[in-house]
Amino acid sequence: MDESGRFIEEFCLEAEELLSGVEDAVLDIEENPGDQEAVNRLFRAMHTIKGSGAMFGFDAVSEFTHHVETVLDNVRNGTVPVSKTLIDLILMSRDRITAMLAEANGGGPPLDSQEGEEIVASLKALLYSDDTEPPVEKSSKEAPEENFVPVTPAPENEVVYRIRLSPDLDIFSTGMDPVMLLYDLADMGECCVVAQTEKVPDLENLSPESCYFSWDIILPTTKSVNAIRDVFIFVEDDCEIVIETVEEKGIASQEVSAPRLGDILVERGDIERKILDEEFDTHKKIGERLVESGALSKEKLKSALTEQTIVSKMHKSSVASTVRVPSDRLDKLINLVGELVITQARLTQVASTREDTELGESVEEIERLTGELRDSVLNIRMMPIGTIFNKFRRLVRDMSSQLNKEIELVTQGAETELDKTVLERLDDPLVHLIRNSLDHGVEPPEVREQRGKSQKGTIVLSAGHKGTNVVITIQDDGAGLNVEAIRQKAVEGGLISEHAELSDKKIFSQIFAPGFSTVRNVTSVSGRGVGMDVVKRTIDSLRGRIDIDSVPGEWTKVTLILPLTLAIINGLLVRIEDDFFVLPLMSVEECVEIKSKEVEMINGRNILNVRGDMVPYIRLRDRFHMGNRRPEREHVVITDVNNSRIGFVVDHVIGGHQTVIKPLGPAFKDIKNVSGATILGDGTVALILDTSVLLESA
Amino acid sequence: MDVQGITQTSQYLTFKLDKEIYAMDITTVREVLDIIQITKVPQMPDFMRGVINLRGRVVPVVDLRLKFGMEKATFLKEACIVIIEVFLDGEETILGILVDAVQEVISLEPEQIDPPPRIGTRLKTEFIKGMGKKDQEFIIILETTKVFSAEELAIVQTADDMPIPEI
Numbered sequence: 001m002d003e004s005g006r007f008i009e010e011f012c013l014e015a016e017e018l019l020s021g022v023e024d025a026v027l028d029i030e031e032n033p034g035d036q037e038a039v040n041r042l043f044r045a046m047h048t049i050k051g052s053g054a055m056f057g058f059d060a061v062s063e064f065t066h067h068v069e070t071v072l073d074n075v076r077n078g079t080v081p082v083s084k085t086l087i088d089l090i091l092m093s094r095d096r097i098t099a100m101l102a103e104a105n106g107g108g109p110p111l112d113s114q115e116g117e118e119i120v121a122s123l124k125a126l127l128y129s130d131d132t133e134p135p136v137e138k139s140s141k142e143a144p145e146e147n148f149v150p151v152t153p154a155p156e157n158e159v160v161y162r163i164r165l166s167p168d169l170d171i172f173s174t175g176m177d178p179v180m181l182l183y184d185l186a187d188m189g190e191c192c193v194v195a196q197t198e199k200v201p202d203l204e205n206l207s208p209e210s211c212y213f214s215w216d217i218i219l220p221t222t223k224s225v226n227a228i229r230d231v232f233i234f235v236e237d238d239c240e241i242v243i244e245t246v247e248e249k250g251i252a253s254q255e256v257s258a259p260r261l262g263d264i265l266v267e268r269g270d271i272e273r274k275i276l277d278e279e280f281d282t283h284k285k286i287g288e289r290l291v292e293s294g295a296l297s298k299e300k301l302k303s304a305l306t307e308q309t310i311v312s313k314m315h316k317s318s319v320a321s322t323v324r325v326p327s328d329r330l331d332k333l334i335n336l337v338g339e340l341v342i343t344q345a346r347l348t349q350v351a352s353t354r355e356d357t358e359l360g361e362s363v364e365e366i367e368r369l370t371g372e373l374r375d376s377v378l379n380i381r382m383m384p385i386g387t388i389f390n391k392f393r394r395l396v397r398d399m400s401s402q403l404n405k406e407i408e409l410v411t412q413g414a415e416t417e418l419d420k421t422v423l424e425r426l427d428d429p430l431v432h433l434i435r436n437s438l439d440h441g442v443e444p445p446e447v448r449e450q451r452g453k454s455q456k457g458t459i460v461l462s463a464g465h466k467g468t469n470v471v472i473t474i475q476d477d478g479a480g481l482n483v484e485a486i487r488q489k490a491v492e493g494g495l496i497s498e499h500a501e502l503s504d505k506k507i508f509s510q511i512f513a514p515g516f517s518t519v520r521n522v523t524s525v526s527g528r529g530v531g532m533d534v535v536k537r538t539i540d541s542l543r544g545r546i547d548i549d550s551v552p553g554e555w556t557k558v559t560l561i562l563p564l565t566l567a568i569i570n571g572l573l574v575r576i577e578d579d580f581f582v583l584p585l586m587s588v589e590e591c592v593e594i595k596s597k598e599v600e601m602i603n604g605r606n607i608l609n610v611r612g613d614m615v616p617y618i619r620l621r622d623r624f625h626m627g628n629r630r631p632e633r634e635h636v637v638i639t640d641v642n643n644s645r646i647g648f649v650v651d652h653v654i655g656g657h658q659t660v661i662k663p664l665g666p667a668f669k670d671i672k673n674v675s676g677a678t679i680l681g682d683g684t685v686a687l688i689l690d691t692s693v694l695l696e697s698a
Numbered sequence: 699m700d701v702q703g704i705t706q707t708s709q710y711l712t713f714k715l716d717k718e719i720y721a722m723d724i725t726t727v728r729e730v731l732d733i734i735q736i737t738k739v740p741q742m743p744d745f746m747r748g749v750i751n752l753r754g755r756v757v758p759v760v761d762l763r764l765k766f767g768m769e770k771a772t773f774l775k776e777a778c779i780v781i782i783e784v785f786l787d788g789e790e791t792i793l794g795i796l797v798d799a800v801q802e803v804i805s806l807e808p809e810q811i812d813p814p815p816r817i818g819t820r821l822k823t824e825f826i827k828g829m830g831k832k833d834q835e836f837i838i839i840l841e842t843t844k845v846f847s848a849e850e851l852a853i854v855q856t857a858d859d860m861p862i863p864e865i
Contacts, residue, residue, distance in 0.1 A: 339754045342754060343754075579737060579738060580737075623740070624740030624741065625740070625741075626740070662754075662755065662756040663756070664739075664749065664756060664758070665756065665757070665758060665786075665791050666786040666787050666789045666791050666848070667746075667758040667786060667791065667793060668739070668742075668758065669786075669787070671739070671741070671742065672741070673740065673741060674739060674740070677737075677749060677756040679751050679754065679756070683735075683751050684735060684737065684751070685737040685749050685750065685751050685756055686737070687737065687739060687740075687749075
């Protein structure tokens with residue numbers, strides 16, 4: 001029973017993936033109705049769900065999906081055209097199937113069967129709309145036979161053929177150019193052709209009207225043997241043609257190892273096994289030796305080698321796949337690797353103090369391997385951001401029709417990879433930001449026309465790597481931000497003073513304050529003022545930054561900068577008294593040295609003059625009550641926190657430090673200024689400071 | 699006399715704090731360490747001395763003297779850190795306790811344990827599970843779930859309370 005439970009889980013996971021693929025395919029078809037490939041994808045997905053569903057007892061799902069599949073089959077062969085109704089129906093069906101699966105697994109609410117019937121009726125209506133004969137009877141007869149479908153989609157049955165084409169000497173006199181045959185074969189699949197030139201005589205004896213070549217062709221193709229034979233239909237009498245199968249792709253399994261050259265040669269009859277075995281006693285490569293000893297011609301060797309390459313490539317590709325791993329196993333692995341990295345750093349430090357070259361060499365090697373291991377393991381958790389981009393297409397489509405606006409979503413950089421946890425936590429903020437653009441950003445078509453813009457608005461969602469960070473931007477060509485309105489609201493809310501002279505950007509960042517909202521009408525979509533500050537907090541918790549910029553009337557752009565991974569921090573190590581602290585490097589701009597004497601105090605705040613710019617600073621020594629003894633020279637780390645520059649005064653800046661973050665544990669859950677701890681090479685604990693909190697409480 | 703909750707003979711780890719002997723149920727004790735470098739965490743109450751590195755894990759250390767209102771100890775060469783398991787906010791975690799010295803593991807039968815006195819000790823009554831008696835000496839058996847509860851540990855001082863010194 002346990003076994004079948006596991007398979008059912010596998011099926012549900014697979015169905016989930018297929019269904020998200022369905023969504024993408026449908027939206028693709030909506031944009032390009034002629035995209036046959038997308039239609040095929042859709043059909044195959046539904047077909048698989050139907051078959052597997054039946055196999056695992058999800059009868060209702062299977063039956064429902066069958067109707068969708070029928071419609072799609074008709075779309076595939078052109079009887080049903082692609083229309084908005086079709087797209088809507090397929091999306092609705094997809095949602096329904098998801099809900100049905102959730103219900104069957106006990107995780108979803110019970111469904112209204114009438115809804116399901118209505119969808120089925122609409123699907124059937126599509127079929128009869130052209131007065132074509134309802135294929136209902138035919139498909140119901142087909143269904144039982146098709147029930148037994150393997151769980152994975154049937155692999156395209158690609159077979160590798162070995163074709164030997166040896167035309168007669170006087171084939172040219174028939175008007176036939178053998179090259180044309182080769183071209184025909186090339187059309188059927190990616191073939192490799194090796195010409196055999198052994199029979200070509202010396203120039204004196206060469207007759208230009210005779211064909212001395214023969215060809216060995218390796219052809220992986222989905223076409224049948226008969227189709228291949230058809231190519232030679234007109235030359236059967238004038239050529240010697242041998243067609244043999246070498247490999248069938250679908251059946252290639254892990255146990256069968258890639259064929260060896262010697263075996264291939266023997267199989268082809270180029271060499272006798274006896275000679276092959278004799279040669280094995282020496283050490284050179286078998287092919288070379290055979291050529292040298294004269295038992296084999298170079299051409300035949302080249303041909304056989306080509307076959308070997310192609311067939312082993314096929315083996316590799318049929319084995320390459322993905323493995324599903326439960327997240328907690330990955331977490332454990334990452335933890336262990338993190339520990340290993342720390343301990344290895346200590347080892348390196350210790351080894352550097354000893355004058356032992358042998359030890360030093362081994363330790364260096366370990367350092368290199370550990371670094372590679374760490375990178376590999378962290379890479380495992382990386383997923384392309386495209387996975388969440390795709391669901392936004394649906395969101396934009398649905399919402400733009402709901403709001404009666406025309407909006408297009410353009411995505412860039414979908415292949416950019418992020419840590420899985422970061423990706424999951426980014427979901428909500430991104431949804432919120434896109435909704436903002438949809439709701440408040442892009443204007444209705446009439447307004448846009450008035451302003452001389454195109455009726456269709458665009459939201460550009462892009463992602464890319466920049467150094468050790470990921471930068472994600474959401475830009476719309478809508479109304480932009482109203483500086484005055486925001487300013488007013490901020491003043492009203494007591495966030496900024498009436499007379500404060502602030503740059504536009506600073507005013508824009510007030511949007512992230514809790515409770516802030518300039519929208520007059522609260523809609524179901526947005527406007528309650530709880531969104532943006534939650535977004536900011538989420539981004540902060542991911543140790544990222546969020547920035548917003550705009551040109552009123554033209555565009556609004558939100559930029560998110562996130563670290564590549566949560567487990568490791570790039571920090572700046574500093575020392576105060578005997579304790580070590582780490583400041584997140586992302587926010588650090590520069591470090592300056594000051595003598596205790598050159599300090600200006602303006603209005604009770606500590607301010608530093610950095611190349612003409614007034615930068616306020618916080619003395620961490622005082623903030624943390626670490627004693628009054630002040631060193632003569634102190635270092636100031638100038639950071640950019642929430643768009644304002646602030647300096648943190650420490651005793652000494654030690655340098656950059658990349659290390660694994662250790663959580664402090666529930667005992668410190670209320671602590672404010674410290675976001676975690678890290679262990680240094682010599683075992684001491686350094687605390688990681690939270691710069692935005694330190695700033696707030698200044 | 700009988701103490702509610704103690705119905706069988708159990709083992710306890712005894713330790714010393716300012717001339718008095720305390721004990722904890724052995725099942726909560728994980729290990730005992732010699733004193734090591736403690737990294738101070740700013741803006742925590744006095745009794746939270748900081749954190750230590752325990753085989754790659756960051757563990758907080760509580761100074762039990764300060765928690766119980768006694769004077770801070772000056773350098774004691776026998777000082778140890780006892781690592782115990784506690785539940786904070788439903789999460790199982792570990793904690794280090796700074797004590798003057800660790801003595802031994804003893805067995806106490808329920809008859810040897812009296813209920814905690816209402817007055818006479820500087821500790822809150824709820825912190826004490828019972829009073830054990832062995833060899834004419836009183837042993838204060840601690841109720842670790844109460845002493846190291848989330849509420850007791852979570853008193854974080856805010857910066858606003860402290861004046862920022864002038865230059």
